[in-house]
C-alpha cells in the first residue's frame with residue numbers, strides 16, 4: 001500500500017494548472033467571439049462587408065467609384081426614413097406610415113410647385129406635411145393610448161389616400177435646376193443627398209445619446225413603468241418620436257421628388273419594408289429600449305447594396321424583394337440571441 | 340372614531356385622511372387615515388393585497404385617490420404625475436423596482452434628473468459629471484455595485500435594489516418611500532439596507548417602509564400602521580407595542 005506522497009514545498013506543483021486555472025483570460029476572449037449576441041449587434045456592418053466582398057468577386061464594377069457613388073445616392077432616402085423609424089422602434093413602437101407619409105409630402109410639394117410657389121416654400125410645405133401626419137399619429141398613440149401598430153397602419157392608409165385625393169391620382173413633373181443639382185451633384189465624389197442623409201444621422205445620434213430626450217426615449221422603450229415612475233411622460237415621448245419620424249418622411253419626400261423629377265402618388269411600399277428591415281438589421285430591439293443610429297444606417301446601406309449587386313449580376317428585379325425578405329428574417333433570427 | 344394616534348413630538352410631514360381608491364369593482368383603499376413624521380421611520384404592514392402598494396402609489400403620484408385628502412407639511416397635495424411627487428421631495432423605491440434594465444447604473448440614477456450643459460433645447464448631457472456623481476452616490480451608501488457604467492441587466496437582485504435605493508436617497512428628498520426593499524435580499528444586504536434606512540432617518544428625512552418582516556419592522560420603525568383589506572385598521576408607536584400584537588392586528592385576531 002503506497003502512502004500518500006509527502007507534501008514538500010520543493011515538490012513541483014502538479015495539480016492546479018496555472019494556465020487553465022486562471023479565471024477568465026483565454027476562455028473569456030473566446031467567449032467574446034462565439035458570443036452570438038455580439039454578432040446580432042454587428043449584423044449590419046458585418047453583413048455589409050461580406051456583401052461587398054462577395055459582389056466584388058462576382059462583378060468587379062461593384063466597388064468602382066461610380067457604382068459606390070450611385071449606391072450611396074440611392075441609399076440616402078432609405079437612410080433618412082430608417083433614422084425616423086429607429087426612434088419609433090426605440091420606444092417599442094413601429095411607424096408603418098413612413099412611406100405613405102413621404103408620398104403625401106411629395107404630393108404636397110408637387111402641388112405647391114405646380115401653383116408656382118417658390119422652391120423653399122415647396123420644401124417647407126413638404127416638411128410641414130410630414131411633421132403634421134407624424135404629430136397627429138403621435139398624439140393618437142400617446143394621448144389616446146392606442147397601439148402604435150394600429151395607429152400607424154391607419155396613418156399609412158390615410159396618408160396614401162390623401163395623396164391620391166390631393167393629386168387626383170396624377171403625377172406632377174417638377175423640373176428645377178436646384179433639385180437637379182441636389183440629386184446629381186455634390187462635394188467631390190460625395191453627393192449632396194448623401195451629405196444630407198449623413199447630417200441627419202449625426203444629428204439623430206446626438207439626439208439619442210447626448211440629450212435628455214434621447215435617454216427618455218430609450219427608458220420609455222426599455223421599461224414604460226420605470227420611465228413613468230421617474231416622472232417621464234410616455235405620452236410626450238410617443239408624440240415626439242412619431243413627429244420626428246413624420247418630419248424625416250417629409251425630408252425624404254423632398255429627396256424623392258429631386259430624384260424622380262416628379263411627385264407621384266405611388267405606393268412606395270418597398271421603402272416601408274426596407275426601413276423596418278434596416279432597423280432590424282441594425283440590431284435595434286423591436287421590443288424597444290435598445291437602439292443605435294449607426295446600425296440602421298449600415299442596415300440601409302446593406303439593403304441598397306444588395307439590390308444594386310443583384311441588378312449588376314443581372315438577377316431579375318422580381319427576385320430582389322425575395323432576397324431582402326430572406327436577409328431581414330435572418331437578421332431577426334440573430335436578434336433572438338441579443339441580451 | 341379615534342385611532343391610537345402614534346404621538347410624538349416631531350412634526351407631522353404627511354397626513355392622509357379618508358383616502359379611497361377603487362379599480363373598477365376592487366376597492367383597493369377605503370377611507371385610509373394615517374400620518375407620518377419627519378425624522379422617523381414609519382412602517383405599513385398588512386397581508387398581501389391589503390392595499391399597501393396602492394397607498395404608496397398614491398403618495399408617489401402614480402394613482403390619484405378617488406376621495407380623501409393628503410397633505411404634505413400641512414398643505415394639500417394633488418399629484419397628477421410621479422414628476423409632481425418628485426418635485427415635492429417624495430422619492431420612491433417601488434416594489435417592482437422601476438429600473439430600466441437596458442440603461443446603465445448611472446443613467447438609471449439620473450433618470451429624468453439628468454445633468455446637462457448648455458441652454459434650452461440645445462443642451463447636451465454631461466455624462467462625465469453624472470458618472471462621477473453616480474460613483475459618489477454609490478460609494479457613500481457603501482453598496483457593492485460593480486461599476487456605474489454597467490447595465491442594470493447585468494446586476495444581481497440585491498445590487499439592483501441598492502441602485503433603486505441609491506436613487507431615492509440621492510436627491511434632496513424629504514420623504515423616501517420603500518415598498519418591501521429587502522424582500523429579495525440576503526442577510527448581509529438586508530443589514531446594509533437597514534443601516535441605510537436608519538441613516539436616512541438620522542438625516543432628518545421621513546421614511547415610509549412597507550414590509551412583511553415583522554422583526555424588521557420592530558427593529559427599525561418608530562411607528563407602525565396596520566392595513567387590512569384596503570383599510571388602515573390600527574396605528575401604534577413601535578415602542579409601545581409587541582410583535583404579537585402587530586400580528587394579531589394584521590390577521591384580524593385583535594380589533595384595533
Ligand SMILES: Nc1ncnc2c1ncn2[C@@H]1O[C@H](COP(=O)(O)OP(=O)(O)OP(=O)(O)O)[C@@H](O)[C@H]1O
Nearest residue numbers: 362365366367385386387388389390391392393394
Ligand atoms: N392597477 C390595478 N388595477 C386593478 N387592481 C389593482 C391594481 N393595483 C392593485 N390592485 C388591487 O388592489 C388590491 C391591493 O393591492 P396592493 O398591491 O396595494 O396590495 P399590497 O398590500 O401591496 O400587497 P403585497 O403585500 O402583495 O404587495 C389588490 O386586490 C389588487 O389586486
Ligand SMILES: [Mg+2]
Nearest residue numbers: 391392434518
Ligand atoms: Mg405591495
